[in-house]
Amino acid sequence: LYLDGVPVSRIQRAFSVGAFGLKDQRRLVPTRWSITAVDSMISKNLIEKEIKRKRPINEYRVYEFSYLGNRFVVLLTPSSWKYEWIEAWYPGTVWNPNSQEIAMGGDWEGYRGRTTYASIGGCYYAVRLAVAEFLAEEGRQAGVIAMREIHPSFITPLGVWINRESVREALRRRPVKFDSLDEAIDHISKRFSIRIDEWIRTSVLLKDALYQEKITKYL
Template structure:
């Protein structure tokens, strides 16, 4: 049992205080998590502190009994990827190729943490931050992509970002780039040694406060660069123009989050999570208004479907003027329905005139609306749309709203079933 070292498990209380539980070397905690001693030895977790939320079922289970009902432990999968990255980052600096990627947090808004995303590898890393290319990847691979990106962070006021000019200029350069950028990052301390043992949070890599950042040759995407230097064009108009010019949605979202668009005096950083929904919402609304409404209706009932990573997506297109409804159904034992024996459902909708309030079900509503709107715009048709997602126990951890957008996009690429009536 020599591979098991003493480490700390921190249980976070709601008031921010911590209860530290010392796990003795003689307690084979890791062995109970893993199927065999050899695998446990490979994890080599002696330098990592493991946190769990107080009252979390993960604290009781620790991956050994699958008390959550999932077929495999998402926390263990994320821990393995986290440790693979940590073993390659054991100093105060890294040299790697940013995909490119940037991240803007939301905690403490308007004073947030922002900065570059850099993996500890050189080469073509573009896949690591390109959700449009993940639809055929395994859950383990997607988690690996997410956790491999190390977040260098600096504190910034979203409304006055260039008071932190030293780091902001480099971060903006990354956001404008069309290909991976060799990036050297120096930290004030080593990237985080703390892992949150929780299967219900999105996977993320280690992070550390920035001391310095240096970039290699940056080749800006000319379309985004042009928008960046146009300080008289509204962010909404820029967003649609870039989309119509073929810029991937994830790339638009990245530049949007770092405050690269809009009228000069109105520019500000937007937390990454908010920027994703803002771009999905803006593009889909404009497509609906300008390229869907007013077109002829489809003349048959169509059903498109796709199964992906434990999810089933079904999209029903019906003759009629534009309307849209999105419904999610969560099986027992899944993320948003962990403790009941019945399927939990939620959804929201809009009629021909659209919405005036934020959809109660969240960003997934707008991600799917974009996929639907762009499909109808290409067909030059309008329809009544009912889009549904069934989340089965095989979907073991949240991955982000991109999975909704890209799954529905993929479903529309496949042959549909057509009917004359319901």
């Protein structure tokens, strides 16, 4: 259905009302479960059958989009497929209402993917679908680190779709390109309110990339 051009939202609704499968085994599924299941299945298929067969990009790219008190930044790196999603919630936001500290968290996968459900929830798969669509359409492979900074002005939870659609919009825009990871990170540091060292501390892939870059300088 997806390859035939049926919108993801329609597939998710059909999945939710039990429109797929053998007639006597069909079940109603909570909407949020169906959304995540469809995002996960389609993105995994694109990654395995399209993206991993392509050449990596040859530069660092930074894409950006802001919407309703959310700032989204997507970093693409010249490497084989890997993916990470990180969120940072300011105090007073929906998922961090009582703390005085910024709450940050994320999850990631390497080239071989993952076998457990992402700890950060369905937003992980929603964004993975957005970036997988983009890379499959471009016919390239890349490492992906997608980040979201949520400010107190974002007061209404809108579901995981806001992440998918906002990252899609970011990737439609012209990226800023760099020759090195350090240059890309320096640019990102100027786009977020939260200090870049906090993003690096939270990110598995950024720490790994920075460490690997330092090692290769001595080879």
